[in-house]
Amino acid sequence: MADDGQKRGEEEEQVVNPWEVTAKDGGKIDYDKLIEKFGCQRLDCSLIDRVERLTGRPAHVFLRRGVFFAHRDFNEILDVYERGEKFYLYTGRGPSSEALHLGHLVPFMFTKYLQDAFKVPLVIQLTDDEKCMWKNLSVEESKRLARENAKDIIACGFDMTRTFIFSDFNYVGGAFYENMVKVAKCVTFNKVVGIFGFTPEDHIGKISFPPVQAVPSFPSSFPHLFPGKDQLRCLIPCAIDQDPYFRMTRDVAPRIGYQKPALIESSFFPALQGETGKMSASDPNSAIYVTDSSKDIKNKVNRYAFSGGQDSIENHRKYGANLEVDIPVKYLSFFLEDDDELEHIKKEYGSGRMLTGEVKKRLIEVLSELVERHRKARAAVTDEMVDAFMAVRPLPNMFS
């Protein structure tokens, strides 16, 4: 039944699919095993060097520090770019909660960097239909959340002249629906059971959904953006739990005359309580939200952020912190841009010269600044701007 790594049972070490991320025995996700299981490639230094060379700018922190750590055919996208041709970016979000947490921002921050560095068009899918089906929200509530989330996404700084944001409830139809049908014809029920772990008790809305997330990978789904460019390559930045959708998409693509999308995939942003999965929007104390006040942030970091420091100052000075499990250091490695400072903290903290409280204090500063910057940017996003990003229109700066 399950031939794609979603199988449970004694031999099963970890579960990673779009709806569940669980490490083995409460431990950490083993990303090497995930790469092997999913059949993607590790993003190595030579690729990162190539990105820097081609774009003429330093690689993003998330690349340098291995947050985006795996890929499929990213090298081919760079080949395309090196030949002076273009590609487009596709990412998305399932709008299930009103407030985003920091983990939600990761793919968008990285996608913005890619858009700026490569100067390429971007489509962002808000899967309000998915959340309506999985979370049993009403259509109206799902659509409302999609628009609220769109404001947070726009606040990440995307270039409106290169970005089309759409919600499925607003956009499914026409060429997009035609592609959904083309994909659906190529995938059996048995196949989606293998890839996604569906059961016969699942409703057919779930079973119908994978083609909806697949088809933005194909430029012909956007006739207002890419007319006559059916073979334009697509690069998808996403967290690796979305890989099953695109394994399916890549399997189907050549059978319906389309290019396989390339992927660049991130690890999960860990919960405050420790690196056993990804942050959960349903447990407010597991995550820092973009709506949290500086006081909230201080309280959450101090109270919940799992520390690798020792249980007494004496032991800490003696043995140093265990950086492998330390959440403040992990969070700083996502969001503290200064490489030298990060190295300094790791060295001092790992050797016991710096205490947990000092590291947490620095993290609180970094996160408060980030969240405050986001809060201000989001407050400036008007309903008119949302309408403008979501308007079905050609993009003026598509390939320039």
Place this chain on the structure above:
Amino acid sequence: MADDGQKRGEEEEQVVNPWEVTAKDGGKIDYDKLIEKFGCQRLDCSLIDRVERLTGRPAHVFLRRGVFFAHRDFNEILDVYERGEKFYLYTGRGPSSEALHLGHLVPFMFTKYLQDAFKVPLVIQLTDDEKCMWKNLSVEESKRLARENAKDIIACGFDMTRTFIFSDFNYVGGAFYENMVKVAKCVTFNKVVGIFGFTPEDHIGKISFPPVQAVPSFPSSFPHLFPGKDQLRCLIPCAIDQDPYFRMTRDVAPRIGYQKPALIESSFFPALQGETGKMSASDPNSAIYVTDSSKDIKNKVNRYAFSGGQDSIENHRKYGANLEVDIPVKYLSFFLEDDDELEHIKKEYGSGRMLTGEVKKRLIEVLSELVERHRKARAAVTDEMVDAFMAVRPLPNMFS
């Protein structure tokens, strides 16, 4: 697995679903058993009388002669009408072949009568997506066939001011797609296996399709037609093989706040070779096509129409024809409008005074006239008219 009458096996007597109509042991379809199995009601004389009384015109031949023989809540539709309120009609076609045969015309001829008699709006769905998936046609070919079939449908004489024709590839989206998701959330894979006989080897396009045929039953799927009329009742004239779709629809409707559609259901128009199933578009000699010439019709009727006459003139004069199995008489009962003449033929032929050749000659006249009338009407249907019927627009004569 199969709790809705699609189960095969020793006890199984006949198979009737949207993709297969097979009588038991090459015999006739047992419509009484079908009514019992599906759980619909027989359309009795009192309902037909009521139709005549309410509309002030004689009942259609297809009603008088039991072609439309079963229903679900048709009485409630008449209650609505009697109270001075309105309803709307919904019918459709899967555009799988270029030329329609006479069996394909039956629901449209009857729907036109209902539209004229009740003066109500009508939506006609062309399921080009379904045929693309089941018949493995390309999207483009399916869309082309939908337009070709639309011409035949328009040729049946529908009132453009009351009729909206749409193809799924052109129309799915917006409120229609929202309703698809609402329906899909309420139906499990197990359920569609029970209703439609799908298997895990079927592709997910098939499994996704039932909501597409379900949602035209809900007025909110057509915001340009029925704004603010979400509780408007819907009456679906169709052949009884489509009943599974609407059993599912009726099951779901109250759970998502909608009215159940009512149905009025026909028996199958028999093949020339005899009444064991419905006509097949794939065997050209089993059917009279609207594109057949008078010569074709003469040849097909004389050569293939199964006769209930005896094997010699002597025996025929002695025993008379078996009207129960005679296809020329069956066809005349569909298309010869004059009740007196039909009775006369049945009496004379049944008693042996009239010969098969004479009955076939009369049938050839009736069908040739019908097909010629259709041919002329279809030739007058322009591409502009198709565009006009398919335009997403309010209907000027909706409720007048």
